Amino acid sequence: MLWLMDLQPLDHQGEVPLYRQLFEQIADQIRSGKLARGQKLPATRELAGALGLNRATVAAAYEMLETGGLISGHVGRGSFVTGRPAGNEGLDWEVQLGRHEAPASVALNTASAGKQWISFAVSRPADALFPLDDFRGACAAVLSRDDLAEILQLGSPSGFEPLRRHLLESARRDGLVRPGDDLIITNGCQQALDLIGRVLLRPGDAVVVEDPVYTGLKNLLVGLGAHLVGVPVETEGLDLSQLRRVLDREQPRLMIVTPNFQNPTGTTLRLAARQAVLGMAQEAGIPVIENDPYCELRYQGQALPALKQMDQGGRTVLLRSFSKVSFPGLRVGWALGPKMLIDRLRQAKEASDLHTDQLSQAVLLEFARSGRLDAHGKHVRKTGAERLTATIIACREFLPPGTWWTQPEGGMNLWVRLPKPLDASNLLASAQESGVTFLPGRYFEVSRRNPGALRLSFAGLEVEQIHSGLKILGQIIRGELEKAAESREPVPALV
Amino acid sequence: MLWLMDLQPLDHQGEVPLYRQLFEQIADQIRSGKLARGQKLPATRELAGALGLNRATVAAAYEMLETGGLISGHVGRGSFVTGRPAGNEGLDWEVQLGRHEAPASVALNTASAGKQWISFAVSRPADALFPLDDFRGACAAVLSRDDLAEILQLGSPSGFEPLRRHLLESARRDGLVRPGDDLIITNGCQQALDLIGRVLLRPGDAVVVEDPVYTGLKNLLVGLGAHLVGVPVETEGLDLSQLRRVLDREQPRLMIVTPNFQNPTGTTLRLAARQAVLGMAQEAGIPVIENDPYCELRYQGQALPALKQMDQGGRTVLLRSFSKVSFPGLRVGWALGPKMLIDRLRQAKEASDLHTDQLSQAVLLEFARSGRLDAHGKHVRKTGAERLTATIIACREFLPPGTWWTQPEGGMNLWVRLPKPLDASNLLASAQESGVTFLPGRYFEVSRRNPGALRLSFAGLEVEQIHSGLKILGQIIRGELEKAAESREPVPALV
Numbered sequence: 001m002l003w004l005m006d007l008q009p010l011d012h013q014g015e016v017p018l019y020r021q022l023f024e025q026i027a028d029q030i031r032s033g034k035l036a037r038g039q040k041l042p043a044t045r046e047l048a049g050a051l052g053l054n055r056a057t058v059a060a061a062y063e064m065l066e067t068g069g070l071i072s073g074h075v076g077r078g079s080f081v082t083g084r085p086a087g088n089e090g091l092d093w094e095v096q097l098g099r100h101e102a103p104a105s106v107a108l109n110t111a112s113a114g115k116q117w118i119s120f121a122v123s124r125p126a127d128a129l130f131p132l133d134d135f136r137g138a139c140a141a142v143l144s145r146d147d148l149a150e151i152l153q154l155g156s157p158s159g160f161e162p163l164r165r166h167l168l169e170s171a172r173r174d175g176l177v178r179p180g181d182d183l184i185i186t187n188g189c190q191q192a193l194d195l196i197g198r199v200l201l202r203p204g205d206a207v208v209v210e211d212p213v214y215t216g217l218k219n220l221l222v223g224l225g226a227h228l229v230g231v232p233v234e235t236e237g238l239d240l241s242q243l244r245r246v247l248d249r250e251q252p253r254l255m256i257v258t259p260n261f262q263n264p265t266g267t268t269l270r271l272a273a274r275q276a277v278l279g280m281a282q283e284a285g286i287p288v289i290e291n292d293p294y295c296e297l298r299y300q301g302q303a304l305p306a307l308k309q310m311d312q313g314g315r316t317v318l319l320r321s322f323s324k325v326s327f328p329g330l331r332v333g334w335a336l337g338p339k340m341l342i343d344r345l346r347q348a349k350e351a352s353d354l355h356t357d358q359l360s361q362a363v364l365l366e367f368a369r370s371g372r373l374d375a376h377g378k379h380v381r382k383t384g385a386e387r388l389t390a391t392i393i394a395c396r397e398f399l400p401p402g403t404w405w406t407q408p409e410g411g412m413n414l415w416v417r418l419p420k421p422l423d424a425s426n427l428l429a430s431a432q433e434s435g436v437t438f439l440p441g442r443y444f445e446v447s448r449r450n451p452g453a454l455r456l457s458f459a460g461l462e463v464e465q466i467h468s469g470l471k472i473l474g475q476i477i478r479g480e481l482e483k484a485a486e487s488r489e490p491v492p493a494l495v
Numbered sequence: 496m497l498w499l500m501d502l503q504p505l506d507h508q509g510e511v512p513l514y515r516q517l518f519e520q521i522a523d524q525i526r527s528g529k530l531a532r533g534q535k536l537p538a539t540r541e542l543a544g545a546l547g548l549n550r551a552t553v554a555a556a557y558e559m560l561e562t563g564g565l566i567s568g569h570v571g572r573g574s575f576v577t578g579r580p581a582g583n584e585g586l587d588w589e590v591q592l593g594r595h596e597a598p599a600s601v602a603l604n605t606a607s608a609g610k611q612w613i614s615f616a617v618s619r620p621a622d623a624l625f626p627l628d629d630f631r632g633a634c635a636a637v638l639s640r641d642d643l644a645e646i647l648q649l650g651s652p653s654g655f656e657p658l659r660r661h662l663l664e665s666a667r668r669d670g671l672v673r674p675g676d677d678l679i680i681t682n683g684c685q686q687a688l689d690l691i692g693r694v695l696l697r698p699g700d701a702v703v704v705e706d707p708v709y710t711g712l713k714n715l716l717v718g719l720g721a722h723l724v725g726v727p728v729e730t731e732g733l734d735l736s737q738l739r740r741v742l743d744r745e746q747p748r749l750m751i752v753t754p755n756f757q758n759p760t761g762t763t764l765r766l767a768a769r770q771a772v773l774g775m776a777q778e779a780g781i782p783v784i785e786n787d788p789y790c791e792l793r794y795q796g797q798a799l800p801a802l803k804q805m806d807q808g809g810r811t812v813l814l815r816s817f818s819k820v821s822f823p824g825l826r827v828g829w830a831l832g833p834k835m836l837i838d839r840l841r842q843a844k845e846a847s848d849l850h851t852d853q854l855s856q857a858v859l860l861e862f863a864r865s866g867r868l869d870a871h872g873k874h875v876r877k878t879g880a881e882r883l884t885a886t887i888i889a890c891r892e893f894l895p896p897g898t899w900w901t902q903p904e905g906g907m908n909l910w911v912r913l914p915k916p917l918d919a920s921n922l923l924a925s926a927q928e929s930g931v932t933f934l935p936g937r938y939f940e941v942s943r944r945n946p947g948a949l950r951l952s953f954a955g956l957e958v959e960q961i962h963s964g965l966k967i968l969g970q971i972i973r974g975e976l977e978k979a980a981e982s983r984e985p986v987p988a989l990v
Contacts (some may be wrong), residue, residue: 036780037746037780062956091808093782093809093836096782098697100693100839127644127648130646135638137637139634139638143634144878145919150622152625152630152825153823153824154818154823155620155824171787190847191847192848194847198595203698206533216846220846223842223843284532287586287588314585315586316585323666327648328649329646329649329650329849331851331852338586341591347718350717351685351711352685353681353686353848357682357852358824358825359825360855416497448865469650
């Protein structure tokens with residue numbers, strides 16, 4: 001009954017009878033479309049209670065509304081809005097769309113105008129690295145296949161079977177597959193997360209996510225009506241004591257963890273912490289969604305076992321993707337987990353979009369099976385390592401004391417905390433004027449505000465751009481710090 | 496509070512105190528996992544009222560549950576299940592998945608084993624018709640583009656911009672675009688329907704669909720929690736008087752109509768009926784979703800204007816797709832409608848899977864722009880006309896008197912009603928034994944049962960297969976009719 005908020009207090013001392021005031025207010029809302037046709041009005045007793053009115057007053061107002069053709073009462077079912085804005089032939093889409101909250105939109109002007117800028121804003125691979133001839137070679141192999149017509153025909157919601165088998169066998173070799181596991185191909189990790197949310201969550205369910213976390217995950221979960229509970233993630237992955245508190249207090253339905261090079265912080269969950277996360281999920285009796293699109297992008301340090309591999313309880317669902325290590329424009333990822341869940345994801349996938357595009361599945365299978373993916377992976381990791389190193393060196397060289405940043409061992413992103421009292425959103429305007437852009441921390445906030453933080457996505461930039469970009473950023477931060485220091489100087493008393 | 500259904504009546508005359516009986520029943524449900532951790536129990540007063548018990552009885556049962564560590568009470572928030580099945584290390588996925596109903600699954604053994612059969616079961620184009628060299632030519636053109644790397648890079652949730660512009664311009668030429676309209680590319684019509692459901696519907700909302708209707712649409716809407724209201728569709732599209740009754744009675748949130756060659760019936764909505772549907776939608780103040788994947792597949796008769804074109808009120812959203820007229824394995828469709836809605840669909844699309852595969856979008860754009868799509872369309876329509884004619888001729892020749900079928904002017908499907916008392920599901924087993932398969936009407940039922948109906952998908956079969964398949968089907972129907980007649984013969988009295 002959100003709309004009750006919109007009712008103005010009635011004038012109990014005025015000349016207009018209360019029932020008439022109430023009638024006018026509700027009628028206005030129906031005529032303006034605020035109250036949509038088909039919406040149920042509260043029972044007279046409820047509304048009277050909520051407004052502190054006599055029930056007869058409300059009943060009189062409803063009677064007027066009904067006489068005016070604005071509502072219609074059904075015995076035992078209540079009263080419904082039937083009237084509509086007068087003289088409005090067209091459909092009022094604002095009313096139609098008003099029942100779902102629109103997600104907060106991320107300003108993507110940073111991306112579209114990114115050509116001239118040094119953009120640390122978008123977490124994606126550099127297209128200059130794409131091995132176009134290898135890609136053409138993989139396409140040529142697919143196009144000359146005898147079964148090309150089958151690839152172009154309607155496919156299976158589980159995925160293109162040869163690719164599915166390839167991924168399952170490869171996961172088996174890596175020790176990721178438990179007895180009874182199955183695998184489904186999705187349009188990247190994003191769709192796997194969406195399908196999981198659709199089969200496991202109901203509106204109002206609490207879901208544990210890292211804080212800060214990838215905007216696309218926030219929007220997805222909020223869109224599903226979930227209640228997001230953030231657990232701080234910074235230097236060494238999830239804050240475990242916070243995680244324990246949150247599991248006890250919020251009784252979430254599931255937990256979504258990005259163990260490798262988390263977006264936006266770039267941090268990795270240590271081995272012991274992985275074990276602890278699994279133990280806590282076991283105590284809480286909830287599934288763990290292991291969102292792992294970056295696993296192939298380790299530039300230094302030793303690879304750690306996946307949660308899926310360590311999990312003895314069959315509670316982990318592993319999500320991986322070709323996007324981050326090959327071509328993001330081809331939307332192919334997968335989910336590996338217990339068959340009972342994968343069966344339900346397949347049904348949800350079929351309802352959602354029948355199946356993933358088969359041309360891209362066949363091309364990526366060829367790209368992988370021919371060894372081109374491995375070769376490209378080596379190249380991407382070598383370049384990524386150079387860019388990560390350049391980013392950290394430039395941070396040390398150009399960012400003023402009091403600035404702090406994470407130390408990723410891979411991935412595409414690094415997280416920066418500005419010295420107090422700087423606000424990254426305020427900084428952005430000056431940075432963009434100087435040709436540099438990034439995403440302020442607020443895009444990634446879950447339960448805690450992060451005004452002083454920002455994400456630097458380095459994977460798409462060349463070493464020189466990283467150097468120049470951080471030099472400019474360093475100057476701007478210093479400038480803002482000086483301004484902040486000036487404005488904090490005590491104002492002398494007027495004498 | 497669905498789980499209340501599972502409580503057995505308490506024994507008011509027995510020796511075990513009522514509070515203890517209640518405790519045992521709830522504890523069992525927690526231990527068995529029927530009541531999941533985190534689930535909220537009803538307030539003691541509510542439960543007492545529902546079970547006709549004293550409130551103190553319920554409070555005592557809750558106290559025992561809390562003492563036993565099975566539930567936990569929070570002042571002002573209520574009691575929550577905290578216990579879990581004892582000694583169960585692994586996660587019980589049945590419990591995790593138990594909160595959403597699994598959709599009814601359609602037996603697809605008909606498709607997988609379809610090679611040896613004459614399969615009227617799958618509504619898809621024949622892959623033998625795919626113009627593979629033209630497809631290779633379109634791919635080659637894309638692979639030699641200067642901006643290939645951009646195509647492989649992360650794209651826009653709105654779609655590949657050159658394709659989006661092409662579709663919008665083409666729609667404009669056809670008079671389909673109103674001022675303020677916009678277009679978004681989706682993974683076929685199926686995803687457009689999914690996104691529309693996600694931004695316009697809430698669980699419990701009534702949605703008007705044709706009855707019978709495409710199984711994928713039923714599963715999608717049921718998955719979104721919608722209440723499906725079927726309006727009969729058979730000879731001439733929707734039954735308009737039923738539609739009017741349903742709009743008045745159910746106050747639906749939206750209406751989904753397939754005006755051309757509806758799946759499964761193959762019927763087309765006449766011009767006057769299109770106008771009437773728009774008028775009724777206007778009176779009801781609801782949007783019309785015009786699901787139009789088959790529009791290019793008209794084999795005879797005159798093309799009718801789209802609802803989108805006739806609509807003066809901006810309430811129609813037009814969904815079209817490349818799938819049915821080119822390659823279903825490439826998942827590219829689109830939605831055209833008011834910008835306010837398209838903006839929200841774009842946000843939902845981004846949350847759902849970021850964007851549609853760009854390789855296929857670029858290939859289909861090339862396929863369309865080069866004239867290959869038009870050439871292929873002509874070929875598909877010519878073949879489709881032959882197959883539709885063959886189907887109708889074979890129905891006349893082989894199906895016994897009392898069988899009735901629709902007269903489609905295009906598309907892929909024809910709807911058959913068997914003579915009474917035959918049941919199409921029973922018939923299926925005998926048909927499959929003889930090497931013929933189809934989908935019985937029950938897969939398409941919405942509000943009315945259709946035991947005597949079945950769908951014949953003819954577009955993927957050659958004329959000879961259609962002839963042989965219907966000959967076999969005719970024999971089986973005659974055989975079943977004879978059996979039915981025998982079993983109805985009066986049994987002579989025993990003397």
